[in-house]
Amino acid sequence: MPIDNTQSDENYLEVKDLIKWFGDDPAVDGISFKIAKGDFLTLLGPSGCGKTTTLMSIAGLHSIDGGSIRVGDAMFTDPESGIFMAPENRDIGMVFQSYAIWPHMSVTKNVAYPLEIQKIPKDEINDRVADVLELVGLTDMADKMATQLSGGQQQRAALARAIVAKPRLLLFDEPLSNLDLKLREQMRVELKRIQNEVGITSIYVTHDQAEALVMSDDIIVMSKGHIEQMGSPVDIYSKPVNSYVSNFIGVANLLEGNVKKANTSGGEADVEVNVAGEPITLKCQLGAGLKQGDDTVLSVRPENVHAVREPDGAAPVPGEVTSAIFLGNYVDCRVAWGDFEWKVIAHPRMGLKEGEKVYLQFESEHMLAVQP
């Protein structure tokens, strides 16, 4: 899908200061973000973080208490100005967690429904439904009743129904969480392929970080109604802004410490951590918003910690293997370092055993000092 390099396409969807109360608790507490046309954005976070509330606000399935939501040149809702566009007028396709395939209709009827509502001529409906069923791979199931479909097939039917009317926006509410693991992994790729093909701007809600990493152009990590970080999957994984994001995405070793010496221009810094009462200084990359003297958390991914028998770099740290679990292509190790236990990934060929003395080596460019 060709994209004009204009301002409106860059800021195709804009959520501004969105507030939604449930009772006396703010479910979403003033969040803002923009995405470009054709983008695939994932709202990621644990249950209760406000991601589904944000999605429902965009869908118009409930009113909002503050802020505004705009898509293209259509203002969806802006309670300040008394604007609330009914959900059916927003031109959105949505895939629900339960699939919400209507059990009293056939697959074709389900998929044709949005077009029938738009009063599109019968012939055109038939053509478009056939096309979209082919796209999702359900051509053979067209005349089956919805109740005869398997979970994965219902998922595809729901997707077909969501995209058949070529909406300006596609919303996904944890659509894969009811599928088993194998099917889920397969559908991730499939969903992404179809979204790419139709090129509809999409917002995807999930609590599954692997899903988010695989499918998204951009990820927003949320907690307690706030945005913790927004960025590409690579950024979110390799440059988390704080310990929450670092911990939520992937696995991380997190050590509390204090920034002792920092370059004014950012970059390299010395961080002092306490190990069994002993202060130890480690070289690392300083994250955004930190300066000398700040409390910080060191975030190190297990794949960036190397356990070796013979130290060859500078300042190796001695430790003892407390557990080594063989997982086929790698060994999941725990290495005790004073009172801190490192999560380390080792090559199976090393043959690390419990109780073995090893040295840990770090690469300072992969040691991140982030906000606590």
Add this chain to the structure above:
Amino acid sequence: MQEVATVATGPEPQRTEGPPRRSKAENRIRALFNQENIATMVVALIIGIAVILPLIALFINSFLVLDDSGWDTEWGFDNYLLMVTDRIIPKAFVNTILISSGSTVLATFLGVSLAWINARTNCPGRDFLEPYNLIPFFLSPFVGAIAWHNLAAPKTGLLNNWAQDYLGFETHILNVDNLWGVIWVTGIFFAPLVYLFVVGSLRRMDPSLEDSARTTGAGLFKTTMTVTLPLVMPGILSGAIIVFVTSAGEFGVPFKLSAPYGWETLTTQIFSKAVGDDANHYLGAAMSMALGIITVVLIWIQQRYIAPRSFTTVTGKGFRPNVLDLGSWKWVAFGYNVLYILVAVVLPILSLLVVSLHPVWEATIQPAQMSFINYEKTLFFWREDSIQAATNGIFNSLILALVGATLSMVLAIVVSYMIHRTKGPMTRLIDFLCVVPIGFPGIVLAMGVLVTYIQTPIYATLWILLLGYVTRFFPYGQRNVSSIMLAISEELDQSSRMSGASWFTTLKRITIPLLKPGIFAGWVLLFIIFLRELSISIILYTTGTETLSVGVYYLSNFENEPLTAALSMAQTIVLLAAIFLFRRVAGKEALTA
């Protein structure tokens, strides 16, 4: 694809840049004005008027005291004082309590034992017997009383005569023309209420709960008494309270069996104050208030404290539990169940049939005399000598049942939607308004409707009956719809809205088609209830607006037994057909509360 423009959003939300946060109160006021909320408020208003107005009118009228002239009134508590000082009313009060208590004991014993036999034991022929156990629930207790009067009145009862002729008894052995008779008939007719409250949880109960009791050495009887029954105790209590309240509000049975012989009840007294020779609406209103307060408090306790607990006793697993092997006792259980069906269904209907075929009933069966003349007189409206009260009743009841059931279900759908799908400010109020009518006996609500609308044009028309029927019984339909609405995901509606369909189109094309089984089951249930309705009709009818049960009442009071039996049979046959239909559409446990 283009790189994306992102807004740097740190851990702190940028609240200061946005518009100022409005107060929650202001937001709520703004939220009031959208399409769905306005619809909710209108429906709340309609139900509120229908439900609350009669109760307010009842309350006000109960404090108006009729003076000696019989024309003027003044404010006072005299009507309530009469509850204690009157010659008849205090006795009626006591009789009501006696009947309700006795009926509750009998119905609970029958209901629990029959449910246990059907759900937990290997009693033979259970699947065959079960539907027959429920039939009394749908039939008219008033007709049951007429039938049992034919069977066991001291002088004319068929059973008494047989006992004297064939068993050599000197005098009658049975007498239902007293409080015991009322207890007997209400007890056997309301037993299915308890049955329905208990049988579901018994059937779904985790058998390991019983098994673990057995492994500790407890016998069958001990296990049943210490584990099984306590586990379903909330259901038993719920059923017992419903029976007590229903018996207290029952008009037809005491009117037929006890009132003529000197045992008045509150309902028969309210009736005589509403339309009798000594009519006094204000005193009737006060008695209705007294009866209504008792039933409302009991229903409130049941709804608030007992019903919510019944969910905790079942595991909800979808397996069929092992049934208990009763050994040779299973034939005792079988005989017991068959006996119940015999006295509650077969004997009453047979007696009606026999009596209805005799032009004159002299308490003995005379095959030579039999004819259909009574059916012709009560059903063939084109005949010169047809009885108007009966033929009117058939027409009016069919119209009321068809229109009333349809109207109630429309209301039920809208109200269920409001309760379960919209989160408007009126939702809880509507929910409450749907419980209120269930708390009041029909005769009490009818008394309220009477004093509210007696001076309006709808009085003495079918409209006032329709209003009374729908107000009192639409919650039954609402429960049917709500239970299905709870089971279908809200996302099915939402995905229609996201497909571009409006609220109304969604209701028409998605919600209602999905609810169809519940709507139809509710419709048939209300059709049955309206077709046999007596205690509202008896207060609100006038000449020309008789209903089927009022027709039976008229024949019983002013004509003879065979004519009464004929119209009762006609009503029973239509009801049986409707029951058959109901079971076909609603399935086995649709009624289980």
